[in-house]
């Protein structure tokens with residue numbers, strides 16, 4: 001793994017822990033989601049950083065593998081101490097965080113990306129013709145990268161950053 005890739009994975013853990021990821025609780029604050037309930041656990045549990053890291057059933061298998069590496073149950077108090085116990089545990093936590101982030105982005109894509117996209121072109125570029133062109137472009141991107149979410153995210157970032 002290259003240094004920049006390792007740093008990127010580290011960023012994922014930091015992003016998850018700080019709660020500035022793709023959680024419904026975070027998205028809801030910015031009006032991208034109507035509800036912040038965890039779709040896997042329900043029962044009024046908010047999809048927060050704490051929830052996905054320490055208790056969400058969706059990630060039970062990955063969490064169990066991680067806990068085998070760490071040598072104990074993971075919780076909010078021991079996450080950072082575990083990470084500081086050596087490179088292997090540091091990497092294991094980052095891999096767990098990266099897996100969660102990837103899954104959250106994958107879930108987010110169909111629900112959020114179109115809404116964000118239309119908000120952007122609605123505000124910046126008025127006119128049916130441009131909206132139609134953008135819709136075709138977006139549809140092509142989604143088809144092209146239907147099985148490759150990281151490429152899709154990169155491509156959409158390029159679209160969003162167009163001026």
Ligand SMILES: [Zn+2]
Nearest residue numbers: 038041056057
């Ligand atoms: Zn859950």
